Amino acid sequence: MKKHLRLYTMILTVAASVTACHKISVTPNSMITADQFPQTDEQYQSVIGTIYTNLRGHYPLTFWFTQELTSDEAILPAYGGNWYDGSGYIDLHRHTWTKDHGWIGTAWSDVYSIIGLCNQTIYTFRTAPEGDTKNAAMAEIKTLRAWAYWELLDMFGNVPLDTIYPSPGVQAKADRAQVFNFVESELKAALPLLKTATGSATYGKVTRWMAQGLLAKLYLNAPVYAGTTKYNECIAACDDIIASGKFAIEARGTYLTMFYPNNGPSFKENIFAIPFDPTTSNGYLFHGRYDLNRNLGIKYRYSGATPGSHTLSSIIMNQTSGSGLVNTKPSGPRATLSGFYNAYFTDANDIRKDQWLVGTQYWPDGNPIKVATTKKGYDQFYTGSDGSTSYIYDLYIDSVIRLRQSVASMDLGNDEIAWNMGIRNVKFFPDANSASRNQNNDAPLLRYSDVLLMKAEAILRGGNATNGQTALSLVNMVRNNRTTSPAWTAVTLDDLYAERGREFTWECWRRNDMIRFGKYESTYGFKTNSDSYRRIFPIPTRALATNNKLTQNPGY
Incomplete structure (x- = not known):
């Protein structure tokens, strides 16, 4: 969609290859003095927009393939040699990838490029006039950086924490628990400064609710990421979103249209979505x-x-x-x-x-x-x-x-x-009005149904039920808007896992769910590999070549 997210680059000229593996010494240039610009929210957004543009380019192919083709949900086989593409898609399905896998290498580069751009933008804003507008903008950038580090935490485990611009040089890997703590602290610090409005003004942008949704996701996966449980913290983050009253489950009759080309801020279920538009030149939904x-x-x-x-x-x-x-x-x-x-x-x-x-x-x-x-x-x-x-x-x-x-x-x-x-x-129904292969459908990264199901799962795993809501009542809140079949009378973790499979098909959560539920090493499709070390990807060869402080992940 759309006209809700206008992305400009009024100040920054950023190399696409900015990563944590490189020493960065570029000096940002501007025709406006740093102590004068930016001052208004519109001016801040004109600069921050470049970060969203990079996220939009990363999501529909690189992120989608690494999250979905490695699961039991999607497969991309060959057809008489067509789409074989050096066995890249096949290796994702069979869990036989190596450190030289193309999409995995691109995922690493993409995400560190986003981090580098966030660091550079924070540096650019350092001398801008102080005030609430600047504080909100800085919190927005740091939340986007936290999202990027959450991706690295989830996909690669131990990774370098590079948060300084200009970079002091290549960094060694921080352990997974340290990266977890960094993402948590950044999100918690940003919460009181982020915008709380929903609708067209903040659609496709970071808000307090997006940060809380990511925190809930972080806490729910804490046993995987940090070897600890934080189910009550997950519930508290979900409760903040629920109590806001700003979101609702889409009715059964309009569930599918929530993903159609005319989707957007009118749908009350989206907490954070990436807007796509066939007229843009970066980031195509295919x-x-x-x-x-x-x-x-x-x-x-x-x-x-x-x-x-x-x-x-x-x-x-x-x-x-x-x-x-x-x-x-x-x-x-x-x-x-x-x-x-x-x-x-x-x-x-x-x-x-x-x-x-x-x-x-x-x-x-x-x-x-x-x-x-x-x-x-x-x-x-x-x-x-x-x-x-x-x-x-x-x-x-x-x-x-x-x-x-x-x-x-x-x-x-x-x-x-x-x-x-x-x-x-055909969840993301093609756009009948488009003369190109690029679509007009926006892609949700966090939805309200996910918040309800995360809270239900945290309760089932031992967290304390709050506000009169039980795991069963929360799951039925979703199901009552999806099917006319009778409500469930009981719910187990296996039931919830299946419900997540139904609810979030094609939305890039299946790999994450399979790992958390202990299903990732199962045999499915043409996959027989049960190596547990593949819950995280290898550090790509090109990253190792440019950073001599990196070490390879176990098993690779």
């Missing part, structure tokens, strides 16, 4: 490109696809042409695993089941979508003499993924059977 079946471009109006003057049910995909028809094809390599879907989406009354595409696909009038190919094009292993004969079939998305071409390369083959394997997710 879910339609990755998730839509190749033959569904016209139905979902993907990237300018249109039926023109044709009646939809008269179109035969790959055959019908003319009269304004534009058959733009998504790439369509990404899917979910049938084990995940079959375990969690059995309730026909649950609106969250409607985010999936599986089985025969239909036009809105109920007629099946037909696809034209050849017998050989449909099945590359077809050996009949009439392989080039025209063949028309009803589009069917198979829930089972089979490695028909190569087990080693996790390759399904390069035919219609292969491309139609794997249940597809």
Whole structure:
């Protein structure tokens, strides 16, 4: 979306490669003297916007792949060599990555670039006029830096704490508990200074509620991060958000629209979201490109696809042409695993089941979508003499993924059977008005339903129930707005784990949840690796090469 988040760079010219592994000696330049600018909130935001821009660029690919493809929720196989890409996606699924893995290296560089930019911006503001506006801006930047360090804490464990600009030089790793304490202290210090308003004015920006949500997430994972329990602290952070009265669970009838292209500040469930806009030049949301079946471009109006003057049910995909028809094809390599879907989406009354595409696909009038190919094009292993004969079939998305071409390369083959394997997710519904692959959907990082389920989990794990709310009542607050099936009468941690799987599909929380619930080493899909050291990623080779004080994480 949108016009709610205007990101400018009025002062800073920042190198994209700023990381904690490099000594930084750049002097910021400005045509306005430091003791005069910034003074207003608008002026501060014009500078801080660059940090949000970097976060937006980091989220939809690098962060998504490392959090989702390493879980049982998503898979990106190869199709006759297409999307093999040096086994990068396959290694994430199979938990066979090394210190040279491309996406893991990019994750490290991305996050330290955000940290370096935060440090540089704090330095730029050091001589700005003192006052509440400056204090709020500094708290906002430090919260963004805390988010970045939370990512590093979660993904890499022990990492350098580099908070000084200009940098004194490369830093050794701090242990995970130290990084945990740093993130906690930064967030707690920022809380009284952050904005509390919600709506258009602060949409997509750091607020007190975003910081409390991150604190709750930090405390809930404290046994993993710091070897301690902080469940009552998690509950207190959740309670502050709940007591604010500024958020609400979206009703069942509008749950899915909360993720559609016209989402934004009107939805009361989003605590912190990243706005995306097809007109921007940094940070693209490509879910339609990755998730839509190749033959569904016209139905979902993907990237300018249109039926023109044709009646939809008269179109035969790959055959019908003319009269304004534009058959733009998504790439369509990404899917979910049938084990995940079959375990969690059995309730026909649950609106969250409607985010999936599986089985025969239909036009809105109920007629099946037909696809034209050849017998050989449909099945590359077809050996009949009439392989080039025209063949028309009803589009069917198979829930089972089979490695028909190569087990080693996790390759399904390069035919219609292969491309139609794997249940597809359309939670982030493509934008029918976009002529590019970039989408207009905003991506939530923290939602109110997460706050309620985090509090429920903290109570189940031993925290004290507060304000008359129990783990069961909190879970039912969410479920009552998702399904018309009867409310639960009891809840266990396994129940809650499953509910989180239903609620936050495709929102980058599955890896975090699997580790906390002890499920990350399980066998799923084509993964058999059970190495527990893979709960954290390796320090990338390029980081080791530029910082001789770094040591590799155990197991790598």
